[in-house]
Amino acid sequence: MLNEISSWCYKWRLSVNQSKTKIVHFRPSTWQVSERIFTIGNLNIDYCESYKYLGLWLDGHLNFNLCVNELSKSASRALAALCSKHFQAGGFPYNIFTRLYESLVQPIILYGARIWGITEHHKLNSVQNRACKVFLGLKRNSPNLAARGDMGWTSCLTKQRTEVLRLFCRLKSLPSSRLPVIISNWSLRRAKSWEKNVHALVKNLRISHICDVESINKSHLKALKRHLFQNDESKWFQELWNDSKNPNGNKLRTYRLFKKDLKPESYVLVNNLPRHIRKATSLLRSGSSDLMIETLRYSHPPTPCICRLCPFCSEIETESHFLIECKMYSDLRY
Numbered sequence: 113m114l115n116e117i118s119s120w121c122y123k124w125r126l127s128v129n130q131s132k133t134k135i136v137h138f139r140p141s142t143w144q145v146s147e148r149i150f151t152i153g154n155l156n157i158d159y160c161e162s163y164k165y166l167g168l169w170l171d172g173h174l175n176f177n178l179c180v181n182e183l184s185k186s187a188s189r190a191l192a193a194l195c196s197k198h199f200q201a202g203g204f205p206y207n208i209f210t211r212l213y214e215s216l217v218q219p220i221i222l223y224g225a226r227i228w229g230i231t232e233h234h235k236l237n238s239v240q241n242r243a244c245k246v247f248l249g250l251k252r253n254s255p256n257l258a259a260r261g262d263m264g265w266t267s268c269l270t271k272q273r274t275e276v277l278r279l280f281c282r283l284k285s286l287p288s289s290r291l292p293v294i295i296s297n298w299s300l301r302r303a304k305s306w307e308k309n310v311h312a313l314v315k316n317l318r319i320s321h322i323c324d325v326e327s328i329n330k331s332h333l334k335a336l337k338r339h340l341f342q343n344d345e346s347k348w349f350q351e352l353w354n355d356s357k358n359p360n361g362n363k364l365r366t367y368r369l370f371k372k373d374l375k376p377e378s379y380v381l382v383n384n385l386p387r388h389i390r391k392a393t394s395l396l397r398s399g400s401s402d403l404m405i406e407t408l409r410y411s412h413p414p415t416p417c418i419c420r421l422c423p424f425c426s427e428i429e430t431e432s433h434f435l436i437e438c439k440m441y442s443d444l445r446y
């Protein structure tokens with residue numbers, strides 16, 4: 113094939129760009145790189161470990177970490193552009209910000225997700241969390257769950273898996289004579305493959321009430337998507353009440369008392385709410401406002417919860433104390 117290209121190029125007086133022409137040897141991780149020398153005309157082609165093809169980084173072991181890293185970098189750049197426009201315009205309303213995020217940043221995050229999107233990638237999650245926090249005016253150390261909860265956004269993982277299932281349904285709907293289907297059936301017989309992982313994923317999702325794995329097709333996609341979103345919401349809710357990561361007390365102590373559904377909150381949806389009010393509301397809800405319960409968390413050594421007292425009385429200064437109980441603010445409250 114290389115000789116064919118070489119003679120075609122010779123015939124039309126074209127030359128091959130040697131710096132952009134590389135060989136990647138796709139192989140299991142225990143294998144050495146091949147020693148075969150490939151030439152085009154009289155040029156040797158170098159081997160390389162990874163290559164960017166159509167915007168997707170492919171490495172020799174088909175490990176997509178490099179690809180995800182690169183995607184997260186360019187998504188961060190796109191988010192920075194969106195944020196600067198957001199601040200220049202004095203803050204977009206929720207629906208415009210969400211639409212811009214979905215059309216400028218999300219397509220970058222989900223580029224090629226059909227292939228690599230089965231597992232969770234923290235770098236991509238953090239881009240989305242940053243977007244939520246910028247809109248709500250939250251701090252870096254505010255809880256991600258509260259940021260995503262108030263915005264009502266679906267997790268990156270669910271969006272990735274929707275893409276994976278979209279490709280899977282499409283493959284299942286194609287006639288068996290098509291090349292992608294033949295490749296898919298071949299790779300299913302191998303020890304490790306995308307198909308194997310997707311089969312495992314579909315099994316884990318427990319979709320027997322929708323269809324079984326073999327008979328899955330395009331018409332099931334809508335029901336599958338709904339199922340994924342429900343799973344996402346229940347996982348989010350479980351994490352809200354999961355204290356194992358924060359043995360010293362959870363910032364979500366107040367938030368989880370009233371937040372039940374993964375839906376955008378009404379204060380987020382108000383179009384002309386001044387940014388500082390939205391910020392104060394979201395900080396207070398997510399337990400990251402400057403109350404003693406939060407600020408003394410970062411003292412050295414950290415103050416135990418029972419000693420984080422209100423400066424005006426001898427109660428612990430929590431959100432409920434500040435909002436409802438503290439005598440100091442009763443005139444303002446009135």
Ligand SMILES: [Zn+2]
Nearest residue numbers: 422424425438
């Ligand atoms: Zn007080």
